[in-house]
Amino acid sequence: MTTLKNIGYLVQKELRHYFASPIAYVVLTGWALLAGFFFYLHLGDFLQRSMMSAMQGRYFKSSINDWVIAGSISSMGVVGLFCVPMMTMRLLAEEKRQGTIELLATSPITDLEIVLGKFFGALALYGVMILSGFANLAWLWIYAEKGAGPDWRPLLTGALGLLLLGASFIAIGVFVSSTTRNQIIAGTVTFFVLLLMWLISFVDVLGGGGVVTQALSYLSLFDHLRDLVRGVIDLKDVVFYLSVIVFGLFLARQSMESHRWRA
Amino acid sequence: MIEVENLTKRYGRNTAVDGISFHVKKGEILGFLGPNGAGKTTTMRVLTCYLSPTEGTARVAGFDVFEQPLEVKRRIGYIPETPPLYPDMDVVTYLDFVAKIKGVAKQQRAQKIGDAVEKTRVGDVRTKLIGRLSKGYRQRVGLAAAILNNPEVLILDEPTAGLDPKQILETRELIKNLGGEHTVVLSTHILPEVSMTCGRVVIINRGKVVAEGTPDALMHRLRGTAALRIEVLGDARAVSDVLRSVPGVRAVTPKPADAGAGVFEIESESGRDVRVELARAVVQKGFGLQGLSQVGMSLEEIFLHLTTTDVAVSDKTEATQ
Numbered sequence: 001m002t003t004l005k006n007i008g009y010l011v012q013k014e015l016r017h018y019f020a021s022p023i024a025y026v027v028l029t030g031w032a033l034l035a036g037f038f039f040y041l042h043l044g045d046f047l048q049r050s051m052m053s054a055m056q057g058r059y060f061k062s063s064i065n066d067w068v069i070a071g072s073i074s075s076m077g078v079v080g081l082f083c084v085p086m087m088t089m090r091l092l093a094e095e096k097r098q099g100t101i102e103l104l105a106t107s108p109i110t111d112l113e114i115v116l117g118k119f120f121g122a123l124a125l126y127g128v129m130i131l132s133g134f135a136n137l138a139w140l141w142i143y144a145e146k147g148a149g150p151d152w153r154p155l156l157t158g159a160l161g162l163l164l165l166g167a168s169f170i171a172i173g174v175f176v177s178s179t180t181r182n183q184i185i186a187g188t189v190t191f192f193v194l195l196l197m198w199l200i201s202f203v204d205v206l207g208g209g210g211v212v213t214q215a216l217s218y219l220s221l222f223d224h225l226r227d228l229v230r231g232v233i234d235l236k237d238v239v240f241y242l243s244v245i246v247f248g249l250f251l252a253r254q255s256m257e258s259h260r261w262r263a
Numbered sequence: 264m265i266e267v268e269n270l271t272k273r274y275g276r277n278t279a280v281d282g283i284s285f286h287v288k289k290g291e292i293l294g295f296l297g298p299n300g301a302g303k304t305t306t307m308r309v310l311t312c313y314l315s316p317t318e319g320t321a322r323v324a325g326f327d328v329f330e331q332p333l334e335v336k337r338r339i340g341y342i343p344e345t346p347p348l349y350p351d352m353d354v355v356t357y358l359d360f361v362a363k364i365k366g367v368a369k370q371q372r373a374q375k376i377g378d379a380v381e382k383t384r385v386g387d388v389r390t391k392l393i394g395r396l397s398k399g400y401r402q403r404v405g406l407a408a409a410i411l412n413n414p415e416v417l418i419l420d421e422p423t424a425g426l427d428p429k430q431i432l433e434t435r436e437l438i439k440n441l442g443g444e445h446t447v448v449l450s451t452h453i454l455p456e457v458s459m460t461c462g463r464v465v466i467i468n469r470g471k472v473v474a475e476g477t478p479d480a481l482m483h484r485l486r487g488t489a490a491l492r493i494e495v496l497g498d499a500r501a502v503s504d505v506l507r508s509v510p511g512v513r514a515v516t517p518k519p520a521d522a523g524a525g526v527f528e529i530e531s532e533s534g535r536d537v538r539v540e541l542a543r544a545v546v547q548k549g550f551g552l553q554g555l556s557q558v559g560m561s562l563e564e565i566f567l568h569l570t571t572t573d574v575a576v577s578d579k580t581e582a583t584q
Contacts, residue, residue: 002366005363006364009360009363009364010364012360013360016352016356017349017351020351020352021351098347098348098349098350099343099345099347100347100348100349101347102308102313102341102343102347103347103361103408104364105312105313106311106312106313106336106339106341107336107361107364107365108333108336108337108364108365108366109364110333260312260313260314260315261314261315262274
């Protein structure tokens with residue numbers, strides 16, 4: 001109970017920091033522009049292709065769900081990859097530089113509560129981003145004939161997937177931020193780590209499907225989004241994301257703890 | 264209230280605190296004195312559970328800092344050297360956040376914040392951003408945060424550093440008033456501060472306790488080794504030889520002779536008064552004795568003495584305890 005309360009106080013504080021500084025506005029604006037742009041691209045692409053196949057008298061196989069919704073959500077994941085380092089870089093690094101970590105570490109709250117407060121604080125902002133990104137998709141229903149809108153279920157699983165993906169990014173970001181007092185270093189390292197975890201999904205394009213390439217592509221954070229954006233909840237994917245989140249937060253907590261020994 | 268036994272803290276090969284022990288009674292104000300890098304901050308950080316001890320134990324209000332850190336943290340208020348403030352928060356928002364994470368109940372929050380604001384006199388800046396406050400106000404906001412939950416123990420790391428003289432006086436007054444109700448440990452390298460505010464002093468150097476006692480007792484204890492000041496007319500070298508030959512004299516240091524005559528400072532063996540012998544020797548050898556006086560050691564000198572000379576003094580002070 002006190003744990004939940006303490007985490008709540010820390011989340012409040014993080015959100016205040018985000019919105020009292022330009023970070024939240026910069027990230028939200030950039031996100032909204034890019035998410036909108038990607039939606040426009042996917043929708044335009046879909047319209048053009050279906051028009052072309054209609055002209056050629058063929059039936060266009062891909063549905064609006066596969067093409068526009070899945071595409072837009074996946075793209076939002078990529079945009080998130082660029083936004084999250086900016087959101088997480090200062091979380092613990094700044095507390096250390098300012099010395100305020102001493103306030104947190106000597107108050108009657110645990111390291112885990114501090115780490116979780118940071119994590120959920122960033123996740124809350126990310127949640128706002130997802131909602132604003134999904135607002136674009138509402139057009140698909142607004143312009144659909146009555147009762148003939150696209151299947152809405154992939155929207156929910158897609159949102160879940162995007163949330164899990166972002167939470168994994170954030171957990172990694174919180175850990176990296178806990179290892180340094182320099183925000184720029186924290187942001188840059190987080191960005192490279194996330195980029196690498198995206199790029200390893202392209203490994204199986206090169207390598208002929210050996211054990212190593214399979215293992216590597218399993219580690220890719222994006223591969224596990226593929227089914228979720230199509231409306232399929234595979235336990236394997238959910239478990240994968242949850243393990244990344246728990247592992248990242250565990251490392252962050254250990255890193256906090258280790259400062260009591262090194263300082 | 265605070266019991267430190269054999270506390271050691273090492274960073275890699277570097278030993279910051281080396282087996283120190285001391286106790287602080289309830290309501291006492293303990294001054295923690297030492298040059299920079301002596302291990303004051305490290306000791307305080309162990310007491311506040313910010314660092315874990317390498318060896319030894321520290322207990323606050325009966326709770327071990329390593330075994331039950333949450334219980335200890337509930338009972339302490341702490342200001343590090345630089346107050347841990349968020350520059351983008353205003354004062355009240357900051358204090359409200361601190362009250363929350365310190366577990367002050369919702370119904371009491373407003374009142375406790377009001378009390379702390381009043382005690383530390385930060386009322387006129389309560390809606391200002393902390394980043395815009397002067398150093399003195401920041402220090403006081405830090406103090407307000409530390410006393411918010413009315414902690415049994417207050418740990419203040421150089422609470423007057425960087426303040427102007429008026430603020431220093433006010434802060435000292437405040438700390439004095441906090442004693443009695445709270446147990447206070449404060450570190451400083453400003454010596455008058457210690458004799459003015461603290462009931463007891465622990466002097467540490469290079470991670471070891473070199474002396475402990477009330478400011479008065481410390482001065483008294485070291486008076487035996489304190490210096491005599493003697494002014495003699497005559498050839499400086501010859502005079503100094505004569506002075507050195509007097510039994511009981513440990514050291515003779517010629518002082519810059521701005522007074523005209525040769526001025527020497529004489530350190531005698533502990534507890535031995537050599538004034539009569541000195542005077543006799545000087546006169547017998549035919550030099551002109553112009554003055555002879557006892558130089559009491561100020562706290563500054565005790566401090567310098569203890570922190571620049573080594574083992575001999577610390578052994579002796581331990582023996583007299």
